[in-house]
Every structure is written in C-alpha cells, then in structure tokens.
Amino acid sequence: MKIKPLEILSHVILILGVLLMVLPIWFSFATSTHDNVSIMTEGMKFFLGESFSQNYNEVLNEKGGWSEEVTAARMFINSFIMALGIATLKVVISAMSAYALVYFRFKLAVPIFWLIFITLLVPLEVRIFPSYKIVSDLGLTNTYTGLILPLVASATATFFFRQFYKTIPDELLESAKLDGANSWRFFIDFLLPLSKTMLAAMFIFMFVYGYSQYLWPLIMTTDEKYWTVVMGMKIIFTENYEGVALPRTGERFAYIILSMLPPVLVVVILQRWFIKGLIQTEK
Amino acid sequence: MGFLELQNITKIYPNGTKAVDETSLNIDNGEFVVFVGPSGCGKSTLLRMIAGLEDITSGKISLDGNLINNIDPSERDVAMVFQNYALYPHMSVFNNMSYGLKNRGISKDEINNKVNDVAKLLEIDQLLSRKPSMLSGGQRQRVAMGRAIVRNPKIFLFDEPLSNLDAKLRNQMRLEIKKLQRQMGVTSIFVTHDQTEAMTLGDRIVVINNGVVEQVGTPKDIYSKPKTKFVAEFIGSPQMNLFQSKIENGLAKISDIQIKLNNTLNIEDACVGIRPDDILISDKGEYSSLANLVEYLGSDMIIYSSIGGQEFSCKLSSKINLKAGDIFKFDISPSTVHIFDNVTGYRA
Numbered sequence: 001m002k003i004k005p006l007e008i009l010s011h012v013i014l015i016l017g018v019l020l021m022v023l024p025i026w027f028s029f030a031t032s033t034h035d036n037v038s039i040m041t042e043g044m045k046f047f048l049g050e051s052f053s054q055n056y057n058e059v060l061n062e063k064g065g066w067s068e069e070v071t072a073a074r075m076f077i078n079s080f081i082m083a084l085g086i087a088t089l090k091v092v093i094s095a096m097s098a099y100a101l102v103y104f105r106f107k108l109a110v111p112i113f114w115l116i117f118i119t120l121l122v123p124l125e126v127r128i129f130p131s132y133k134i135v136s137d138l139g140l141t142n143t144y145t146g147l148i149l150p151l152v153a154s155a156t157a158t159f160f161f162r163q164f165y166k167t168i169p170d171e172l173l174e175s176a177k178l179d180g181a182n183s184w185r186f187f188i189d190f191l192l193p194l195s196k197t198m199l200a201a202m203f204i205f206m207f208v209y210g211y212s213q214y215l216w217p218l219i220m221t222t223d224e225k226y227w228t229v230v231m232g233m234k235i236i237f238t239e240n241y242e243g244v245a246l247p248r249t250g251e252r253f254a255y256i257i258l259s260m261l262p263p264v265l266v267v268v269i270l271q272r273w274f275i276k277g278l279i280q281t282e283k
Numbered sequence: 284m285g286f287l288e289l290q291n292i293t294k295i296y297p298n299g300t301k302a303v304d305e306t307s308l309n310i311d312n313g314e315f316v317v318f319v320g321p322s323g324c325g326k327s328t329l330l331r332m333i334a335g336l337e338d339i340t341s342g343k344i345s346l347d348g349n350l351i352n353n354i355d356p357s358e359r360d361v362a363m364v365f366q367n368y369a370l371y372p373h374m375s376v377f378n379n380m381s382y383g384l385k386n387r388g389i390s391k392d393e394i395n396n397k398v399n400d401v402a403k404l405l406e407i408d409q410l411l412s413r414k415p416s417m418l419s420g421g422q423r424q425r426v427a428m429g430r431a432i433v434r435n436p437k438i439f440l441f442d443e444p445l446s447n448l449d450a451k452l453r454n455q456m457r458l459e460i461k462k463l464q465r466q467m468g469v470t471s472i473f474v475t476h477d478q479t480e481a482m483t484l485g486d487r488i489v490v491i492n493n494g495v496v497e498q499v500g501t502p503k504d505i506y507s508k509p510k511t512k513f514v515a516e517f518i519g520s521p522q523m524n525l526f527q528s529k530i531e532n533g534l535a536k537i538s539d540i541q542i543k544l545n546n547t548l549n550i551e552d553a554c555v556g557i558r559p560d561d562i563l564i565s566d567k568g569e570y571s572s573l574a575n576l577v578e579y580l581g582s583d584m585i586i587y588s589s590i591g592g593q594e595f596s597c598k599l600s601s602k603i604n605l606k607a608g609d610i611f612k613f614d615i616s617p618s619t620v621h622i623f624d625n626v627t628g629y630r631a
C-alpha cells in the first residue's frame with residue numbers, strides 16, 4: 001500500500017497530540033517511583049525508579065491531616081462515595097424531571113423548564129454561602145448527605161434528557177398506552193432502556209464533576225474523616241515540613257497518579273456507551 | 284344497537300379547530316369498516332377517539348354495550364396498528380408482541396403459546412428474537428399486526444398502516460389484512476386516504492370530508508350511487524367527470540351536447556357526473572369530440588378531451604385504435620349518469 005504524504009503528516013500531528021497528552025502523565029508516574037532525594041537533586045524523571053512500592057504504600061496508609069486521622073485511602077473512599085452519589089442522583093433526578101417536563105402537559109411546563117435552565121447561570125460557587133447556611137442549619141455538615149445533596153440537581157442533564165425524549169415519536173407512547181403501560185411503566189420499560197447510552201454518558205460527566213469538587217467539600221467538612229481526594233491534594237504531605245525534611249515530592253506524585261484512577265476507570269468501563277451516547281442517532 | 288356505536292361525536296381542538304362534527308355511526312360485530320377521506324378530514328382523529336388517545340369533546344362512544352368515553356385506552360380492549368408501526372425499538376419481536384400481555388398479568392406459558400401461534404400465522408416465527416431495526420418494512424408491518432392480533436381485542440384499529448410500504452408490498456399486505464380479518468372475524472376499522480384501499484378492503488366504507496360523514500355504504504353502493512358530489516369525485520379512479528349543466532324537464536345540457544335522462548328533473552344549477560368508463564366509444568356514437576391527449580396504460584387507455592371548455596376523460600380498452608388529435612364518437616347511457624344539485628352538493 002502506498003502511503004500518501006498527507007496521511008503521514010496527519011499521523012505526525014496526531015502522534016504529537018497523543019504525546020502532548022500522555023507525556024506529562026508519564027513524567028508524573030515515573031517521578032512517583034523515585035525517592036525524594038533523587039527528585040530533589042535531579043528533577044523530574046523519565047525512567048522508572050525503585051521506590052514504587054514504598055511511595056505508594058506510604059501514600060495509601062500514612063495518616064495525614066492536622067489531627068493525623070485521615071489516610072489517602074479514606075479520602076479516596078470519600079471522594080468515590082461523593083462522586084457516585086452525585087452522579088447517580090443527578091442522572092436519576094434529571095431523567096425524571098425531563099420526563100415530567102416532556103410528557104406531562106401541565107401548565108407552565110415551559111417556564112419551569114427555562115427556570116431550570118437558568119440555574120446553569122448560577123453555579124455552586126455563586127450560591128455557596130446560602131447553600132452552606134441551609135446545609136448547616138439542617139445539621140448536615142460533616143455528613144455524606146451534606147456533601148452530596150446540594151449538588152444533585154442538574155440543569156445540563158435535564159436539558160439533554162429533555163431534548164432526547166422530545167425525539168421519541170408520540171406513537172411509541174400511544175402504542176405503549178394501548179398495551180397497558182402506565183406512566184411509571186413507560187418510564188421504566190421505554191425511556192430508560194432507550195436512553196441507556198445517554199444515561200451512561202451523563203453518569204460519566206457527572207461522576208467526574210462530583211469527583212473534582214473542591215470548594216464545596218472544603219467548606220462543608222471540618223472533620224478530617226470526610227476529606228476528599230481533591231482537598232487532600234492541597235493538604236496532604238505538605239504539613240510535615242520541619243525545616244530539615246525534604247519536600248515529599250515522590251509521594252505527592254504517587255498521590256496525584258492514584259487520584260486520577262477512579263475517573264479513568266469509570267470512563268474506560270463506560271466509554272463504549274459513552275461514545276454512542278454522544279453521537280447517537282438510532283432510535 | 285351496533286357493536287361499536289358512535290353517537291354525535293364531536294371533536295374541537297383547544298385552538299378551536301373542529302376536526303369531527305356530530306358524527307354518528309354503528310358498526311356491527313365482525314365488520315370491516317374503512318374510513319376514507321382526504322388528509323386532514325378528521326378520519327384519524329375519529330379513530331384515535333375510539334382508541335382513547337384523543338379526548339372526546341361531546342358525544343358518546345360505546346363498545347359492546349359499554350360506554351367507553353372515559354375508559355382508559357388500555358382497558359378498552361382495542362388494538363391499534365400505527366402508520367409508522369410504533370414498534371418498540373429496544374425490544375425483540377417476541378417482547379414487542381408479548382409486552383401488552385405481560386402487563387395484563389397473563390402467565391408466561393400462555394404468552395409463549397399465544398405469541399408463537401400468531402407468529403406462525405403471520406410467518407414471522409423466524410424473526411422472534413430480532414430487534415425491529417433488523418427487519419424490513421414488510422416484516423415490521425407484520426410484527427405490528429401481530430402485536431395487535433396477539434391481544435385478541437374486541438376491535439382492531441388501523442391508522443394508514445400501508446402508506447409506508449412500496450406499491451407492490453402494499454397490494455400484498457392489503458390482501459393479507461383482508462384475509463386475516465376474514466379468518467379471525469374481528470371487527471376492524473381501517474383509516475386510509477387511498478380510495479383503492481378503501482374499495483378493496485371495506486365491507487362498508489365511511490367517506491369523511493371536513494369532519495363530516497358524507498356517505499356510509501358498501502363499496503358498490505358508494506361507487507354506483509354517490510350521495511354527494513364530493514363522494515362522486517373522491518371514489519373511483521380515474522376521477523368521475525363532472526360537467527356544469529342545466530337540466531330542463533329531464534334534458535341535461537352540457538354546452539352543445541344534450542343528454543336525455545330517465546326522469547323529468549328540472550335543475551337550474553346542476554352538475555352531471557359520468558364515470559370515465561361509462562363513456563362508451565363506438566363508431567355509431569351519438570356525440571363526438573376531439574382526443575387532446577391519450578394515456579396508454581397497457582390493457583387500458585385514458586383519453587382526455589373536452590366539451591365546451593369542460594375537460595373530461597374516458598377510459599377504454601387499449602385495443603381500440605385511437606391517438607391524440609383524432610375525433611372520436613361516443614354514447615352515454617342515461618342510467619349511468621349521476622346528477623347533483625350544485626347548490627346543496629347532494630345527489631338529485
């Protein structure tokens with residue numbers, strides 16, 4: 001097969017793009033397997049070192065924080081619970097509210113939809129003090145409920161589900177009605193399976209969104225038991241300076257690499273559906 | 284009292300459009316009735332009201348002696364075949380057919396038996412595990428029918444189910460629907476805008492125009508004795524020729540042609556209808572005209588001509604040797620002439 005020059009060029013560009021994305025991660029990983037002395041003296045590493053198990057072991061099990069109560073493993077679990085809760089509830093609630101908006105012809109459905117849509121303009125950071133006030137008045141600070149609940153409504157997901165439901169032909173609903181499906185059954189037996197790929201795509205987006213929350217858990221939690229990974233990135237392994245200790249760069253890189261794993265896993269597992277969901281046309 | 288009884292059914296949409304106006308109709312058990320009319324005439328609305336998919340503004344619908352106005356569609360015991368089939372895209376053919384049964388709490392074994400029986404009847408038993416997206420148009424049509432049949436409803440409703448098929452398949456499915464209906468003897472209503480479908484399928488035809496029933500009758504009745512000018516024009520292909528005319532004492536005048544009728548009517552503003560195949564071409568014909576255009580259709584041909592500026596067509600065997608530009612002679616038998624009063628639109 002003859003290879004055209006244009007093909008070579010486009011492949012070069014693509015390969016450059018891949019390297020641009022992958023190299024920093026590789027550098028982080030390689031550096032995370034070296035001991036702190038060599039990192040301090042020689043800088044970032046390209047080749048693997050010998051301290052892999054030591055660094056990662058320390059990261060996962062060493063107690064950190066001011067009161068020395070929380071380990072990185074704990075923070076991973078917290079982040080995972082938070083992200084899972086936010087993603088699941090966001091998807092469920094948006095799918096159901098979109099169902100109500102599209103299929104129940106109540107008055108003001110359109111204004112209500114736009115009202116929901118407008119909340120896109122009011123991100124959590126803008127309403128963080130009122131949200132904090134409410135959550136603390138409810139006594140939900142330092143709980144998973146408090147971490148998750150204020151973040152479970154999603155205008156974006158509601159919008160996407162609404163647009164998707166609108167493309168489903170009316171005859172399907174009518175036929176289902178004649179077949180004896182009530183509104184609940186229609187949702188469970190028809191809309192959910194039909195929007196399977198959409199659900200997966202939304203779940204991934206919302207999981208990453210929940211996982212990368214920083215400000216909200218920072219304000220919400222005073223108890224170190226509820227710290228999340230992203231908070232920890234700032235706090236953990238930085239407080240142990242006592243003038244003479246080396247910065248624990250190796251461990252911090254190990255921590256960063258570990259913190260990337262859960263979202264990567266979610267994407268890898270759901271990516272087949274995810275891609276279909278983004279480009280889906282078949283109905 | 285009929286099996287399905289419509290009493291003064293009216294449908295007015297929220298925007299004020301009157302889709303169906305005071306329609307009353309009785310349909311007997313086992314009958315195959317076709318609603319036919321141009322698009323937007325309200326025939327589908329009427330069908331959807333029977334199915335329960337559309338609210339009834341006023342009037343009563345009763346099925347098998349029970350008033351069903353306010354009964355949920357699923358409890359009316361009606362099955363509908365939609366124009367685009369409305370198959371459930373995420374379910375296999377088997378699940379498509381069994382979904383309604385499952386919702387009624389019928390046991391698994393019974394569902395299996397019923398679905399398999401119907402699938403065999405429709406020759407789709409090989410396809411039961413496939414998804415609708417893997418089926419051809421004709422197969423989808425069969426599945427849609429199967430889904431309706433398997434529920435064993437009191438009444439079948441067909442909403443233009445053949446219009447998405449190509450011409451050949453349409454004829455084949457038309458025959459099949461007719462056969463199946465005969466075989467099962469289930470009361471059926473079939474909505475179409477195609478007069479050929481209406482004529483071939485229906486035991487009785489209901490011609491609807493602008494939300495009003497123009498005529499109800501057997502295909503033969505409707506073809507041979509159209510009650511209104513609209514029905515006369517709508518049923519029959521090619522269309523009936525309509526001439527503006529004046530009738531004096533049983534003599535119809537169409538410009539310079541005069542037809543002696545079998546009656547003594549006097550109508551100032553009349554419309555004379557003659558079917559294209561009732562214009563009999565013969566060398567000894569009483570009238571003559573110029574063939575403007577000849578359409579050759581194989582066994583038949585259609586000649587377009589005009590009398591005093593009023594165009595008309597006649598259909599005849601293509602064995603007759605006639606081409607555009609020829610003068611031809613023809614006869615009209617008074618018994619085949621339809622007279623309508625232009626003022627009322629009704630048959631005189």
